[in-house]
Amino acid sequence: xxxxxxxxxxxxxxxxxxxxxxxxxxxxxxxxxxxxxxxxxxxxxxxxxxxxxxxxxxxxxxxxxxxxxxxxxxxxxxxxxxxxxxxxxxxxxxxxxxxxxxxxxxxxxxxxxxxxxxxxxxxxxxxxxxxxxxxxx
Amino acid sequence: xxxxxxxxxxxxxxxxxxxxxxxxxxxxxxxxxxxxxxxxxxxxxxxxxxxxxxxxxxxxxxxxxxxxxxxxxxxxxxxxxxxxxxxxxxxxxxxxxxxxxxxxxxxxxxxxxxxxxxxxxxxxxx
Amino acid sequence: xxxxxxxxxxxxxxxxxxxxxxxxxxxxxxxxxxxxxxxxxxxxxxxxxxxxxxxxxxxxxxxxxxxxxxxxxxxxxxxxxxxxxxxxxxxxxxxxxxxxxxxxxxxxxxxxxxxxxxxxxxxxxxxxxxxxxxxxxxxxxxxxxxxxxxxxxxxxxxxxxxxxxxxxxxxxxxxxxxxxxxxxxxxxxxxxxxxxxxxxxxxxxxxxxxxxxxxxxxxxxxxxxxxxxxxxxxxxxxxxxxxxxxxxxxxxxxxxxxxxxxxxxxxxxxxxxxxxxxxxxxxxxxxxxxxx
Numbered sequence: 001x002x003x004x005x006x007x008x009x010x011x012x013x014x015x016x017x018x019x020x021x022x023x024x025x026x027x028x029x030x031x032x033x034x035x036x037x038x039x040x041x042x043x044x045x046x047x048x049x050x051x052x053x054x055x056x057x058x059x060x061x062x063x064x065x066x067x068x069x070x071x072x073x074x075x076x077x078x079x080x081x082x083x084x085x086x087x088x089x090x091x092x093x094x095x096x097x098x099x100x101x102x103x104x105x106x107x108x109x110x111x112x113x114x115x116x117x118x119x120x121x122x123x124x125x126x127x128x129x130x131x132x133x134x135x136x137x
Numbered sequence: 138x139x140x141x142x143x144x145x146x147x148x149x150x151x152x153x154x155x156x157x158x159x160x161x162x163x164x165x166x167x168x169x170x171x172x173x174x175x176x177x178x179x180x181x182x183x184x185x186x187x188x189x190x191x192x193x194x195x196x197x198x199x200x201x202x203x204x205x206x207x208x209x210x211x212x213x214x215x216x217x218x219x220x221x222x223x224x225x226x227x228x229x230x231x232x233x234x235x236x237x238x239x240x241x242x243x244x245x246x247x248x249x250x251x252x253x254x255x256x257x258x259x260x261x262x263x
Numbered sequence: 264x265x266x267x268x269x270x271x272x273x274x275x276x277x278x279x280x281x282x283x284x285x286x287x288x289x290x291x292x293x294x295x296x297x298x299x300x301x302x303x304x305x306x307x308x309x310x311x312x313x314x315x316x317x318x319x320x321x322x323x324x325x326x327x328x329x330x331x332x333x334x335x336x337x338x339x340x341x342x343x344x345x346x347x348x349x350x351x352x353x354x355x356x357x358x359x360x361x362x363x364x365x366x367x368x369x370x371x372x373x374x375x376x377x378x379x380x381x382x383x384x385x386x387x388x389x390x391x392x393x394x395x396x397x398x399x400x401x402x403x404x405x406x407x408x409x410x411x412x413x414x415x416x417x418x419x420x421x422x423x424x425x426x427x428x429x430x431x432x433x434x435x436x437x438x439x440x441x442x443x444x445x446x447x448x449x450x451x452x453x454x455x456x457x458x459x460x461x462x463x464x465x466x467x468x469x470x471x472x473x474x475x476x477x478x479x480x481x482x483x484x485x486x487x488x489x490x491x492x493x494x495x496x497x498x499x500x501x502x503x504x505x506x507x508x509x510x511x512x513x514x515x516x517x518x519x520x521x522x523x524x525x526x527x528x529x530x531x532x533x534x535x536x537x538x539x540x541x542x543x544x545x546x547x548x549x550x551x552x553x554x555x
Contacts, residue, residue, distance in 0.1 A: 053434075054298065056471060057298075057299075057471045060471035060472050061471065061472055061509060061510060061511055062510075062511040065510060065511070117316065117318075117319075117554040117555075118511060118554055120316055121295070123295075124298070157400075157417055157420055157448075158422070158446065158448070159417050159418075159420070159448040159449070160448070160456045160490075161418060161448055161449040161450075161456075162449065162450065162451070162452040163409075163410055163411040163418070163449050163450065163451055163452065164411045164412050164413065164452070165411045165412075166408055166411050166412045166414075195344040195345075201344065237329070237330050237345060237523060237536060237542065238329060238330075238343070238344060238345030239345070240523070241369055241370055243409070245406065245408035245409060246408050
């Protein structure tokens with residue numbers, strides 16, 4: 001009887017512990033951005049219509065399926081991804097420096113793929129960043 | 138340096154193609170001549186043709202009539218594929234090699250002649 | 264006439280020596296190639312000037328269903344027998360040079376291909392068009408008896424070579440034209456071994472990812488290279504109209520076409536189907552990219 005109570009108490013506490021730990025995982029894991037990218041600035045103007053158009057086409061092709069039309073992280077593929085996809089419309093996201101967004105978009109980490117080989121042209125990459133800036137609410 | 142390598146690669150490809158070039162007409166191989174007097178066995182000589190020529194890839198009984206062994210004879214009768222009055226006019230002889238579906242499924246050698254001769258001999262299930 | 268054709272092809276290749284110098288000069292001006300003139304390297308049956316970046320592997324699955332002549336009874340050819348498929352892999356050795364291999368169900372063709380874009384249209388229009396060379400060699404894999412008496416391995420070979428000139432007119436319209444040469448080592452005695460053809464292609468983009476594609480291939484009746492006094496069973500033009508969607512890693516094309524063939528030489532030499540309600544069929548191409 002004592003043994004049963006002990007093992008019951010142990011399993012209960014383990015369940016509670018794992019629930020607590022899981023809630024930590026749901027939170028956003030901070031990005032580790034190298035200094036080189038921290039100091040990068042977007043060479044394109046925020047209202048560069050040509051680049052916004054190029055950025056939109058590239059965004060539609062490469063990013064929309066996970067990040068959604070508006071960048072809210074509600075694309076069709078988002079459902080099968082566990083990690084937080086971020087919300088590009090929020091002030092928090094937009095407050096990040098250009099180089100940080102650049103790193104997150106093209107170097108990526110974990111389930112966010114590396115797009116360096118898919119989009120090797122620098123101008124195209126900055127065009128996507130310029131377009132993402134327009135998604136601000 | 139890369140430019141030169143590229144050019145060499147293209148030249149090599151071109152030469153490879155040039156040496157393997159030929160101009161030839163296909164003279165169909167009629168195969169061994171068939172003696173119309175000699176009785177032809179359906180199960181031994183005619184029926185295997187439809188398996189060898191891959192007809193049974195589609196004509197296997199599920200959806201299309203079967204030309205597989207021990208099933209083919211019944212299919213020929215049921216689907217009107219034999220013309221006993223004019224053997225060469227039989228669908229089983231004319232359809233392979235024609236149309237968009239059968240364009241790439243043909244008889245070779247003396248197979249067609251074997252089938253038509255068998256029909257002329259009475260198209261027995263022998 | 265055959266010698267003339269070889270001479271023309273050789274001259275085109277040697278012309279590369281001269282053009283190579285022009286290329287270097289243009290690069291110094293930092294005028295980059297236009298973005299995405301086409302969604303992928305394949306436009307239904309023809310090829311485009313698009314080559315993937317270096318070290319990209321592309322898998323291409325092509326399927327042509329049966330004809331729609333039986334209507335709903337076989338779901339407009341989708342469930343019909345008599346389909347043709349090709350599975351191929353292309354690898355970008357350089358940014359503008361792709362080599363590939365494919366296997367087909369029709370005639371069990373095994374094909375080897377290479378595509379090289381000599382120069383690409385630039386954004387500032389210093390180079391107004393893209394020029395691409397495409398070539399392929401295919402081995403007909405059917406049994407020996409198909410090739411008649413005097414069988415030799417070389418009877419199985421067929422070749423196709425093409426020069427493609429393409430232009431991205433504006434954001435929503437791209438067009439291309441090509442001149443091509445088909446050669447079959449062995450053909451039926453009523454046909455010619457050689458065929459020269461003209462190809463035309465277009466893409467109308469109506470959304471960031473989707474476009475309408477059009478393609479026409481016309482085999483020409485050229486008496487000077489013909490081996491007969493008249494043309495028997497001259498192949499019919501092949502025409503396709505389709506819809507294309509592209510994503511980061513895939514391009515999906517679905518279309519209506521009249522030719523059963525997938526390999527261009529098969530279409531330019533042997534297509535006898537008209538573009539009418541008895542002979543048109545659905546087909547699709549799917550490409551998938553892996554970057555290394």
